[in-house]
Amino acid sequence: NNLAANFTTIRVLGEGGFGIVKLVKSRQDGQLFAVKSFKQTSNTVQALQLAEKEIALLKTLAHPNIVGFHGMGFDQKERYIILEYCAGGDLRSMIHDAASQRKPIPHHRIQSIFCQMLLALHYCHHSYKGLRHTLLHRDLKPENVLLNAAGQVKLADFGLAKVMANGLTVTTSFVGTSGYLPPELVAGQPYDHKADIFNLGCILFELCTLRIPNHALRGVQRAREFLLPAGHSAQMNSLVPMLLSIEPARRPSTSDLLASPVIACWLQMPW
Ligand code: ADP
Ligand code: MG
Ligand code: MG
Numbered sequence: 001n002n003l004a005a006n007f008t009t010i011r012v013l014g015e016g017g018f019g020i021v022k023l024v025k026s027r028q029d030g031q032l033f034a035v036k037s038f039k040q041t042s043n044t045v046q047a048l049q050l051a052e053k054e055i056a057l058l059k060t061l062a063h064p065n066i067v068g069f070h071g072m073g074f075d076q077k078e079r080y081i082i083l084e085y086c087a088g089g090d091l092r093s094m095i096h097d098a099a100s101q102r103k104p105i106p107h108h109r110i111q112s113i114f115c116q117m118l119l120a121l122h123y124c125h126h127s128y129k130g131l132r133h134t135l136l137h138r139d140l141k142p143e144n145v146l147l148n149a150a151g152q153v154k155l156a157d158f159g160l161a162k163v164m165a166n167g168l169t170v171t172t173s174f175v176g177t178s179g180y181l182p183p184e185l186v187a188g189q190p191y192d193h194k195a196d197i198f199n200l201g202c203i204l205f206e207l208c209t210l211r212i213p214n215h216a217l218r219g220v221q222r223a224r225e226f227l228l229p230a231g232h233s234a235q236m237n238s239l240v241p242m243l244l245s246i247e248p249a250r251r252p253s254t255s256d257l258l259a260s261p262v263i264a265c266w267l268q269m270p271w
Contacts, residue, residue, distance in 0.1 A: 003035065003075040014090065016143065018050060018159055023085060032087075033070055037080040051079040054159045057135070058083075061128070065120035067146060067156040086154050088147025091203065095142055099210040107232065110207045111266045116153035117145060117200060118263065122254035124155075125193045129163070136162045136170065136192070140199035141180050142206060168192075179212060183246050194248035201243025201251070208232055213244060235262045 003009075007024035010032075014021045019036040026033065038051040058069040058081065068084030088094075091113070098105050117140075124135040137144075137158065144157040160175045169190035182198035184191045205213045208228045226241045239262065245251045257263050 003073065003080060007033070007035065009035075014143075016157065016159075018047070021083075032085045034083040034085045035080050036083060037075065037078050040078070048079060050159055051081075054161075055079075055081055057158045057161055057163070061124075061158070063120055063123045063155075065116045065153050065155055066123065067154040083156070084148070084154065086146035086156070087149040088151055090147070090156075091142035091145040091207070094147070095206055095210055104210070104229065105207055107236070108269065110204070110236075111269065113145075113153055113207060114200075114204055115263065115266050117155065117203065118254060118257055120153065120155040121196060121200060122258060124161075125196070125254050132165060134164055134193050136164065137196050137199075138162060138175050139177060140196055140203065141177055142203055145203065164192075182248070184248055191248065193253065194251045197243055197251040197253065198245075198248075201240060204243060205240050208236065208240065 003024070006027055008027060010023040010025055012020065013023050013034055019038050021034050021036045024033050024035050025031070038047050040047065055069075055072050058067075061069070067086065070082040070084065072079070072081045074080070094105065121137070121140075124137060126134070128135045137155070137160075139157055139160040140155075144155070146154040146156045148154055162170060164170060169192045180199055180202050182191060182195040185195060202213050205211075205226065205228075213226075226237075226244060228237055228240065243251055252260070258267075
């Protein structure tokens, strides 16, 4: 089950806190895939457990806006996952490129990306394993949202995701990435699917402003921090602060969002 026997490695695609992802080509049919292998950390047992958890979850997910799972294996005792290759890279690079070229991301593109992230998240929150379960992603940020060659959104990195019975809130585990932590997590309070909604708001804010929303760490919310550059629609200007509400209960759920006329309109646009 040696990787090199079946694939040739082309280049490194990216690296996160846990994994290193490489572009590979199948020796058999020339098809391209992304292979994620897990870094050897100081705590090998824990790293392996995380890898197994991510694999177990990925296997059960099937949605056009979630990165496809194509298999797994061991290579010299290192766990690897074979994933659908997302040639468009991640939203972090898209935001970075737009910022360095001082070229805002077109509004219709932001709306399209938002709707596709919303559909993927709705699947996780409400359709995954039926209505009685909720899958929290818990690590939504631009580096974990990928694009395929056609520019279609593929939600990725389920390494910190957690399945819970509906209605239950997660109280104990403090996970996520600093800078994106929802206020309830920072305050050490229980959290639920609304934590993902906050992160969805963070990404939307970044796509619109090319800046990271920095109020989360301070736990204060002032309206002017959410001001979007001129030219954004009234709908966008009201959506962003709603998603970033300090109070989780004030944030809309994915169902609320999909039922809103604004999102319904965005979903019907010809992308
Ligand atoms: P980690 O769990 O360590 O954060 P990720 O799964 O997020 O690892 O992958 C790290 C980076 O590798 C991503 O931010 C992205 O840039 C790149 N990447 C991951 N999966 C793919 C993929 N399927 N296609 C293209 N690039 C990918
Ligand atoms: Mg990641
Ligand atoms: Mg991860």
